[in-house]
Amino acid sequence: MTTITEIETRLTRALAVMPSEQSVHALDQRVARAMAAPAATHRPWARSRRSFLRPLALVAAFVFLTGTAIGAVNLLERTVGSDPTWRTAWDRAEVLGLVQTDAGLTLTLERAYADVNQVMIFMTVEGLGLPSTSDGGRAAIDWTGELRDPSGRQLTATTIGGEGAVEPDISAVLQTWVGAPDPMAGTWELIVTSAGYAGGGMVPGICTVGATEPECVNPPADAMVHGTWRFQFDLPKPVGAIASTAVSGTVDGATITVTELRVSPTMISARLALLVNGTSVAYWGTSHDFMSEMSIRHGGTTFVPNSSYHVTQDPADRGPNGDENEFYVEVGSDDATGTWHIEIPAIDYHETGENDPAKGIRVSGPWTLTVTVP
Numbered sequence: 104m105t106t107i108t109e110i111e112t113r114l115t116r117a118l119a120v121m122p123s124e125q126s127v128h129a130l131d132q133r134v135a136r137a138m139a140a141p142a143a144t145h146r147p148w149a150r151s152r153r154s155f156l157r158p159l160a161l162v163a164a165f166v167f168l169t170g171t172a173i174g175a176v177n178l179l180e181r182t183v184g185s186d187p188t189w190r191t192a193w194d195r196a197e198v199l200g201l202v203q204t205d206a207g208l209t210l211t212l213e214r215a216y217a218d219v220n221q222v223m224i225f226m227t228v229e230g231l232g233l234p235s236t237s238d239g240g241r242a243a244i245d246w247t248g249e250l251r252d253p254s255g256r257q258l259t260a261t262t263i264g265g266e267g268a269v270e271p272d273i274s275a276v277l278q279t280w281v282g283a284p285d286p287m288a289g290t291w292e293l294i295v296t297s298a299g300y301a302g303g304g305m306v307p308g309i310c311t312v313g314a315t316e317p318e319c320v321n322p323p324a325d326a327m328v329h330g331t332w333r334f335q336f337d338l339p340k341p342v343g344a345i346a347s348t349a350v351s352g353t354v355d356g357a358t359i360t361v362t363e364l365r366v367s368p369t370m371i372s373a374r375l376a377l378l379v380n381g382t383s384v385a386y387w388g389t390s391h392d393f394m395s396e397m398s399i400r401h402g403g404t405t406f407v408p409n410s411s412y413h414v415t416q417d418p419a420d421r422g423p424n425g426d427e428n429e430f431y432v433e434v435g436s437d438d439a440t441g442t443w444h445i446e447i448p449a450i451d452y453h454e455t456g457e458n459d460p461a462k463g464i465r466v467s468g469p470w471t472l473t474v475t476v477p
Contacts, residue, residue: 107469108293109211112171113262115417118405123311129252131327133405142378143420145337146182147423148229149221150187150329152375156315158472159338164204167200167463168461171365176213176227178223178227178273178275179193179214179227179275179277180193181275182275182277182409183225184270187434187465188369188370188433188434188435189223189277190301191368191369191435192216192223192368192369193216193225195216195342195368196215196223196225196295196326197215197216197336197337197338197339197349198213198216199212199213199215199266199334199336200212200213200435201246201334202331203295203333203334204328205287205330205331205332206328206330207230207328208228208229208230208231208298208330208332209228209229209230209326210226210227210228210229210295210298210332211226211227211229212224212225212334212336213225213226213227214294215226215291215293215336215338216338216369217284217338217339217342218341218342218343218367218368218369218370219240219283219284219286219340219341219343219344219365219366219367219404219437220253220281220282220283220290220343220346220367220369220370220371220372220431220435221279221282221367221369221370222258222279222280222284222341223277223278223279223280223369224250224276224277224280224293225275225276226274226275226276226278226295227273227274227275228244228246228273228274228276228298229272229273229274230245230272230328231272231298231299231300231328232272232374234258235355237357237417244274244275244276244298244299244300244358245298245300246276246278246291246295246298246299247294247295247296247297247298248294248295248332249293249294250280250291250292250293250294251291251292251429252285252289252291253285253287253288253289253290253291254279254287254289256284256285256366258280258282274366275393276298278361281370283345283365284341285364286340286341286345288337288338288339288341289337289338290335290336290337291335291336291337291345292333292334292335293310293334293335293336293340294331294332294333294334295330295331295332296329296330296331296381297327297328297329297330298327298328298332299327299328300327303369341367341370342367342368343362343365343366343367343435343439344365344366344367344439344440344476345364345365346363346364346365346366346397346474346475346476346477347363348361348362348363348364348474349362349424350449350472350474351424351472352470352471352472353409354468354470355466355467356379356380356465357377357378357379357380357452357466357471358377358378358379358381358425359375359376359447359450359472360371360375360376360377360378360424360425361374361375361445361472362374362375362376362427364435364443364445364474364476366435366439366443366476367435367436367439368435368436368437369434369435370376370431370432370433370434370435371399371408371431371432371434371436372429372431372432372436373399373408373429373430373432373445374421374427374428374429374430375427375428375430375445375447376415376422376424376425376426376427376428377425377426377427377428377452378424378425379452379454379466383421383425383426383452384426384452384454385415385426385452385453385454385455386428386429386453387428387450387451387452387453387463388411388450389408389411389447389448389449389450389451389452390432390448390450390451392450396448397445397447397448398445398446399432399443399445400443400444401436401438401441401442401443401444402438402441404436406432406434406436407432408430408431408432409431409432409433410430410431410433411428411429411430411432412428412429413426413427413428413430414427414429418425424475438450438477439476440476441477442473442474442475442476443474443475444471444472444473445471445472445473446468446469446470446471446472447468447469447470447472448467448468448469449465449466449467449469450465450466450468451463451464451465451466451470452464452466467470
């Protein structure tokens with residue numbers, strides 16, 4: 104018979120299990136290196152889609168009283184933590200529990216979620232163990248794969264995160280594919296081709312030829328396991344609203360046009376194009392001055408975009424509205440209907456390939472653009 108005291112003791116022990124300070128530090132270092140790696144789409148004054156990579160709080164919160172081990176699903180839920188985007192996706196995701204084993208590893212696709220802005224995958228990996236890094240922490244889980252939507256279009260993964268920091272042989276994987284999936288229900292396919300603790304060779308963003316840092320001179324062994332783990336699963340039509348518009352405003356010869364607004368439970372995204380005196384620019388962004396933050400208002404709520412992506416990197420892709428950027432708010436809304444006000448106090452733009460924001464051309468607004476979502 105299990106007494107109340109025994110149950111309380113087990114709960115206390117379970118809830119007291121926390122990742123070590125070194126482990127959290129190691130994950131933060133990994134995140135910093137990934138975000139520091141150069142990317143062709145990066146513009147100094149506006150974050151690229153790599154900015155969605157962020158540290159994940161690993162908090163012990165749940166335990167099964169029927170056994171001594173904490174389940175893999177609970178590990179994922181702890182990794183999700185209180186992050187509003189991950190929590191919304193986790194709570195609304197389809198529960199799948201699909202299992203594939205290859206090369207000594209068992210991957211379980213626990214849940215999947217899709218809306219008009221992004222797709223999220225929740226997966227666990229068993230069989231890797233937990234090797235330590237040089238500073239005593241635990242290496243972050245990494246993996247490679249591809250995802251195809253029901254139309255067969257391949258989506259590009261933009262973030263990785265999660266680590267089995269408490270359990271001895273289970274790692275949690277959270278993955279986001281940012282972008283507009285086709286708004287249709289159907290069968291998705293996820294193909295994972297490797298999983299492990301990335302190592303070996305240079306460390307992106309830190310190690311260069313001739314670097315003398317310890318992690319560069321003696322990098323950890325490459326522990327990636329290669330194989331094929333294939334999952335097919337059905338998801339309902341991605342939720343959210345999409346408004347295609349041609350709303351525009353002009354200030355001092357600079358015309359900004361809202362070509363699309365997408366509102367979903369996990370994200371709000373606005374695609375904006377710029378022409379200056381009727382001519383397309385090379386690239387542009389909202390001013391890097393923190394006093395000139397772009398805002399998106401709906402009802403009594405104001406959202407501030409914190410990431411962006413240069414859509415028309417190839418000049419041949421620019422349409423009649425000019426050079427396009429997509430701006431992201433990393434929280435969403437279930438209330439899409441009604442009037443949305445996009446306000447941009449100032450912009451910086453370049454007419455050529457110059458990438459120094461200090462040499463950009465500043466145009467002060469504001470531009471106030473109003474989009475109605477039916």
